[in-house]
Amino acid sequence: xxxxxxxxxxxxxxxxxxxxxxxxxxxxxxxxxxxxxxxxxxxxxxxxxxxxxxxxxxxxxxxxxxxxxxxxxxxxxxxxxxxxxxxxxxxxxxxxxxxxxxxxxxxxxxxxxxxxxxxxxxxxxxxxxxxxxxxxxxxxxx
Amino acid sequence: xxxxxxxxxxxxxxxxxxxxxxxxxxxxxxxxxxxxxxxxxxxxxxxxxxxxxxxxxxxxxxxxxxx
Numbered sequence: 001x002x003x004x005x006x007x008x009x010x011x012x013x014x015x016x017x018x019x020x021x022x023x024x025x026x027x028x029x030x031x032x033x034x035x036x037x038x039x040x041x042x043x044x045x046x047x048x049x050x051x052x053x054x055x056x057x058x059x060x061x062x063x064x065x066x067x068x069x070x071x072x073x074x075x076x077x078x079x080x081x082x083x084x085x086x087x088x089x090x091x092x093x094x095x096x097x098x099x100x101x102x103x104x105x106x107x108x109x110x111x112x113x114x115x116x117x118x119x120x121x122x123x124x125x126x127x128x129x130x131x132x133x134x135x136x137x138x139x140x141x142x
Numbered sequence: 143x144x145x146x147x148x149x150x151x152x153x154x155x156x157x158x159x160x161x162x163x164x165x166x167x168x169x170x171x172x173x174x175x176x177x178x179x180x181x182x183x184x185x186x187x188x189x190x191x192x193x194x195x196x197x198x199x200x201x202x203x204x205x206x207x208x209x
Contacts, residue, residue: 074167
């Protein structure tokens with residue numbers, strides 16, 4: 001890991017720690033999301049620094065391999081295709097979710113904001129997993 | 143599209159990994175090319191032709207209705 005990346009990783013981790021301290025001291029209603037964000041920042045900084053503990057030759061070989069995967073035209077095509085299919089399926093799912101919420105609301109069933117946040121958060125995870133599943137399927141087909 | 147990549151590769155004693163490295167693509171792409179599951183772009187086709195020192199038409203066989 002070069003010096004610039006080291007500085008960025010350290011700053012990222014310190015920012016995460018600062019958010020933890022601030023959220024614990026200030027005791028705000030946003031404490032939950034702040035702790036989640038800081039956990040992600042500290043975790044990702046730790047993972048990055050552990051993964052970077054390789055020899056320069058290993059890092060160069062990894063970088064070369066990743067560059068091949070990034071620039072490989074077939075993989076680019078598969079990523080584009082799987083993204084398009086995930087987008088279409090995602091739009092249909094959003095339409096269905098919104099319609100269901102609308103119907104249930106008009107039937108007198110009241111939803112809390114928490115329920116809607118949970119449903120839409122689950123949708124985001126579903127969309128991410130869907131993209132990966134479609135990519136795997138297309139990779140075997142093409 | 144049919145092609146002679148596998149035949150040429152084996153005739154030259156090159157592995158899929160080595161060919162992928164030379165063409166700057168992944169090994170899976172070479173496998174897909176050889177199985178005819180994937181048709182390369184014109185740029186990749188030229189790279190393949192240059193690697194084997196052949197014309198594109200000698201490597202790739204274009205037939206109507208098969209693409």
